[in-house]
Amino acid sequence: MRKLLIILLIALPCSAQHHRKIFTSGGSPTVVTYCTGETYAASPQSFNCAFGSARASGDIEIVDIYADSGIAIGAPTGCVLSWTVLGTPGSGQAAYIGTSSGSGICNIAISGSGATGQVTAAAYDLSGVIATIDGTPTYSHPAYCTNCTGPSTTTTTNGDMVLTFISQISLYTVTPTGTPLFVVDFTNASVTDTGSHFVQSTYGAIDMTWSWSGAAPYCFIVAVKP
Numbered sequence: 450m451r452k453l454l455i456i457l458l459i460a461l462p463c464s465a466q467h468h469r470k471i472f473t474s475g476g477s478p479t480v481v482t483y484c485t486g487e488t489y490a491a492s493p494q495s496f497n498c499a500f501g502s503a504r505a506s507g508d509i510e511i512v513d514i515y516a517d518s519g520i521a522i523g524a525p526t527g528c529v530l531s532w533t534v535l536g537t538p539g540s541g542q543a544a545y546i547g548t549s550s551g552s553g554i555c556n557i558a559i560s561g562s563g564a565t566g567q568v569t570a571a572a573y574d575l576s577g578v579i580a581t582i583d584g585t586p587t588y589s590h591p592a593y594c595t596n597c598t599g600p601s602t603t604t605t606t607n608g609d610m611v612l613t614f615i616s617q618i619s620l621y622t623v624t625p626t627g628t629p630l631f632v633v634d635f636t637n638a639s640v641t642d643t644g645s646h647f648v649q650s651t652y653g654a655i656d657m658t659w660s661w662s663g664a665a666p667y668c669f670i671v672a673v674k675p
Contacts, residue, residue, distance in 0.1 A: 478577040478648050478675050481508055485642050486559060487569040493586070494520070497556035498570045500528065501635055508549040509575045511535070512557055513669050515542050515616035515642070517566030525570075528555040534609060535671055536586030542667045544588075548580050571614055571635070571642040583609050583652075586671040588600045593665050597658065600670040604652040609672040613657045615643045616667040624660045631657055641661035 452572045482571070486498040498512065510529055516522050525532050529547025536544070549555075561568040584602040591597055613631060625631040631645035649655055649672070657670060 451494065478575065478608065478673075480610075480634055480646055481505065481574045481576050483571065483573050483644060485550060485555070485569070485571045485635060485644075487567060487642075489567045491565045492520070493560060493562040494566075494568045495558065495560045496568070496570075497527075497558055498525075498572050500555045500557070500572070500574055502553050504528075504549060504555055504574045505552045505576065506549055509546065509578050509580050509673060510549055510557075510572060511544065511546050511575070511612060511671065511673070512559075512570055512572035513542070513616070513642075513644075514568065514570045515615035515667050516561045516568045517541070517564070519564030520561040520566050520568060521563045522568070523560035525560075526558045528557050532594065533580075535555045535582065536588065539588035539590060539667070541590070542594055542669060544614070544669050544671065546580055546671075546673075547557040549574065569590070569616055569642050571644050573612055573615075573634075573644065573646070575610060575673065578610050578675055581674045583672040583674045586669070589668045591665055591668065596660055598656055601654065602670050602672055603654045604649060604672045607650060607652050607675050608675040609649045609652065609653055610650050610675070611647045611670065611672045613645050614669045615659070616669075626658050626660055629655065631659075634673040 482503040484498040488496040532545040589600040
């Protein structure tokens with residue numbers, strides 16, 4: 450009888466044995482690495498934003514591009530199979546998302562055309578997130594301010610990675626203030642880009658507040674799900 454019971458259990462289909470697969474996000478949202486780049490040149494402009502060796506296959510990559518007035522921003526190429534534009538790009542700014550197609554050093558090719566001027570780019574490589582946006586990616590170009598609020602978005606999922614990009618058109622420093630306090634990952638004076646992140650433990654409305662002195666900047670905020 451015991452041998453017969455064992456044989457019957459082995460013969461049961463998988464569904465009868467109550468096997469199940471548990472899906473996970475693959476870890477906590479983490480900034481793996483980032484890159485910045487820029488050029489000031491006659492049309493057409495081109496340069497690379499270069500990721501280092503920490504980049505891994507399957508990471509999520511987000512790039513924000515700023516261009517002076519009169520310059521049309523081209524879609525980036527490289528590092529991912531396909532870049533997807535985020536939200537509705539504002540005047541002089543556009544952001545894209547994609548899934549890393551490989552590991553190690555890689556160049557995101559940036560381009561612009563139409564006029565002489567500056568084009569800048571800043572990009573993040575993230576782990577522990579998926580290529581799904583939470584809330585609305587938002588661009589803004591606020592008026593001159595010293596204590597500034599925005600851009601803003603509203604999330605629906607706990608544990609999002611929230612990124613902000615501030616493209617400066619003069620050499621000034623952006624300092625996050627208030628709650629939540631975003632962590633500044635880079636402030637590159639020569640490229641005039643500042644990038645910061647915050648892992649939002651509880652979903653809801655989120656603003657970046659910051660102090661600033663200088664010309665009106667170009668800003669972007671996006672939240673990606675874990």
